[in-house]
Amino acid sequence: MKILVISAVSLFLSLGAAAVAQTTTVVVPGDVKTYVLKQETPSVTFEGDVVVGTALPDTVEIHTIPDQPDYGYVVVNQKRVLVNPKTRAVIEVIE
Template sequence: MKILVISAASLFLALGGAAVAQTTTVVVPGEVKTYVMKQETPSVTFEGDVAVGTTLPDTVEIHTIPDQPDYGYVVVNKKRVLVNPKTRAVIEVVQ
């Protein structure tokens, strides 16, 4: 019986943590989006879904944004995406 209670508690904590992580949003400054939309950058092909949280492989070149060290961008599968340059994770799909 103790094992069942511990397992249920562990499951509750694990799911609770996941729910909190999913509600976290990043507010990207408007000037970052404006800059990215104005750039003429060729698209790269990526196998798989490009969505918030997707980690891009090292083979995908992330472009820097002047005076914005917390943001990078890349055009993937003809979609402009904002990326955290440190983690390579997609922050937002702009277009």
């Protein structure tokens, strides 16, 4: 019985560690944010919350950032949003 309890606790702890390991923080260069904040881009409407991890639909045009192929941006629901242009996933909501 003790071995079963110890095994269950070990499994729980290892799964908890795996969940924590999947949480990543993207550190966006300051010049990327500065560039995006200076752009005058019209806002598009998106139904639902725009939060980190949200994948934007193909109908939303993602704007490129010069010399920064890993980042794109869009203004959604009046908020400036950094996006991974390959996956269309929101990286950060700036404002």
